Amino acid sequence: MQGKVIDVTLDTLVGEVMNMKNEGQRLVTYSAYQDGDKLGILYHFDKDLETTHLRLVADMDKPIPSVSGVYFAALLVENEIRDQWNVKFDGLVLDFNRTLLLDPEVTQVPLVSNVKIEPKK
Amino acid sequence: MATTVIPFGPQHPVLPEPVHLTLKVEDEIVKEAIPALGYVHRGLEKLADIRDFHQMINVCERVCGICSMIHGTCYSETVEELMGIEVTDRAKLLRVIWSELHRSHSHLLWLGLFADAFGFESLFMQFWKIRERIMDINEATTGSRVIVSVNVIGGVRADLSPEQIRWILSEIEIVEKEVKGLQETIMNDYTVKTRTVGVGVMTKAQAWELGAAGPTLRGSGVAQDMRQQGYGGYSFLDFEPVVETAGDCWARSTVRFREVLQSIDLVRQAIAKLPEGELAVKVKGNPPEGEAYRRVEQPRGECVYYIRGNGTKHLDRLRIRTPTFANIPPLLAMLPECELADVPVIVLSIDPCISCTER
Numbered sequence: 357m358q359g360k361v362i363d364v365t366l367d368t369l370v371g372e373v374m375n376m377k378n379e380g381q382r383l384v385t386y387s388a389y390q391d392g393d394k395l396g397i398l399y400h401f402d403k404d405l406e407t408t409h410l411r412l413v414a415d416m417d418k419p420i421p422s423v424s425g426v427y428f429a430a431l432l433v434e435n436e437i438r439d440q441w442n443v444k445f446d447g448l449v450l451d452f453n454r455t456l457l458l459d460p461e462v463t464q465v466p467l468v469s470n471v472k473i474e475p476k477k
Numbered sequence: 478m479a480t481t482v483i484p485f486g487p488q489h490p491v492l493p494e495p496v497h498l499t500l501k502v503e504d505e506i507v508k509e510a511i512p513a514l515g516y517v518h519r520g521l522e523k524l525a526d527i528r529d530f531h532q533m534i535n536v537c538e539r540v541c542g543i544c545s546m547i548h549g550t551c552y553s554e555t556v557e558e559l560m561g562i563e564v565t566d567r568a569k570l571l572r573v574i575w576s577e578l579h580r581s582h583s584h585l586l587w588l589g590l591f592a593d594a595f596g597f598e599s600l601f602m603q604f605w606k607i608r609e610r611i612m613d614i615n616e617a618t619t620g621s622r623v624i625v626s627v628n629v630i631g632g633v634r635a636d637l638s639p640e641q642i643r644w645i646l647s648e649i650e651i652v653e654k655e656v657k658g659l660q661e662t663i664m665n666d667y668t669v670k671t672r673t674v675g676v677g678v679m680t681k682a683q684a685w686e687l688g689a690a691g692p693t694l695r696g697s698g699v700a701q702d703m704r705q706q707g708y709g710g711y712s713f714l715d716f717e718p719v720v721e722t723a724g725d726c727w728a729r730s731t732v733r734f735r736e737v738l739q740s741i742d743l744v745r746q747a748i749a750k751l752p753e754g755e756l757a758v759k760v761k762g763n764p765p766e767g768e769a770y771r772r773v774e775q776p777r778g779e780c781v782y783y784i785r786g787n788g789t790k791h792l793d794r795l796r797i798r799t800p801t802f803a804n805i806p807p808l809l810a811m812l813p814e815c816e817l818a819d820v821p822v823i824v825l826s827i828d829p830c831i832s833c834t835e836r
Contacts, residue, residue: 357770383688385798387783405706429688429806457518466523
């Protein structure tokens with residue numbers, strides 16, 4: 357895969373993202389994928405066309421710290437991951453509460469097989 | 478001052494894209510804008526579970542009609558990287574030719590829509606009339622005007638004959654001449670300048686920090702274009718990103734206008750360097766396994782593909798980040814303190830494609 361990959365944990369994520377910002381890196385986006393019963397998230401950064409990725413592997417049922425306080429642009433992708441993987445982000449600056457792309461009455465998590473959720477009231 | 482909430486979209490006379498903005502307005506000045514998406518969400522990434530990795534090219538091309546060729550190219554190149562396939566130089570440059578034709582017709586379409594947004598209908602008609610020549614080239618060379626579907630894993634499925642190449646060169650010469658004929662109007666006309674100069678300003682620092690992409694980024698003075706990476710056939714071509722520094726709607730429209738001429742130049746360069754060779758190499762070996770990440774430059778900006786393969790014909794994960802998705806946070810920063818009448822102009826200045834954004 358193009359670019360350097362740095363592994364992070366729930367505890368070190370926000371600090372590493374702050375380091376990226378201080379280095380002048382631009383947040384490109386995240387890519388989320390299923391890794392067994394866990395969720396993998398790659399945070400993609402760019403500086404002078406060089407790519408750096410932070411890789412977080414986390415439990416799906418525990419909240420992930422939001423980095424939208426560091427990079428405002430993270431708010432959309434974190435809301436999208438919330439919609440598609442039913443993962444919560446702590447401290448999201450604008451939380452659409454799982455309705456950024458999905459209607460409130462949707463009960464199937466799109467990208468996780470056989471997981472049903474309660475419709476939004 | 479009392480605050481009025483005005484719903485903008487998802488259906489709006491000057492905005493053919495279904496995005497909704499909740500505008501909080503005081504005395505005709507926008508104080509806050511909150512977006513609502515989801516009107517055309519199709520879940521195309523999920524289709525990777527059902528369609529095999531060859532069929533997914535057609536799905537990726539349908540993420541967006543206007544930049545379909547570049548979606549198909551990015552997907553193909555990502556899978557080719559995973560499978561260790563080296564595409565021939567002819568196929569790489571043919572991909573560049575169709576990609577640049579797509580970029581120019583996308584920008585011409587946008588320039589027309591932008592003119593229409595501030596009431597300059599004859600300019601709208603002029604740009605769309607010129608665009609028809611590009612669409613005719615697409616139709617004559619691939620059989621389709623918009624979704625050309627020429628990419629396959631390993632290369633392309635269509636070729637250009639010497640007669641077609643001569644005809645393309647004559648057509649793009651006419652396009653170049655007609656576009657240059659509108660240069661004075663789009664860059665110096667009183668009506669255009671009144672509605673765009675100093676409107677929706679985003680500084681260089683804001684554009685960088687908010688993750689802006691494409692002409693929205695370059696219009697704020699950042700010289701970054703994914704084609705500088707030299708992916709695919711771009712490694713054979715001379716290329717400098719088009720940059721404007723004002724950061725307003727005028728700068729973004731000027732970047733796109735100049736990029737039409739740049740695309741025509743790149744088509745000429747690609748045709749001049751087009752070597753003989755096979756159109757596509759045979760795909761051998763196992764289906765893709767591992768992970769790959771690629772970025773390409775679409776008309777609206779940087780597009781990202783992330784693919785995880787598991788060695789079967791179905792991909793584990795296909796992630797697509799389109800440029801409009803990146804340009805929505807900058808839009809939210811541009812709208813506050815603008816006049817209500819400028820909202821359609823500012824929204825259009827990022828060239829929004831909600832079909833891309835929601836996939």
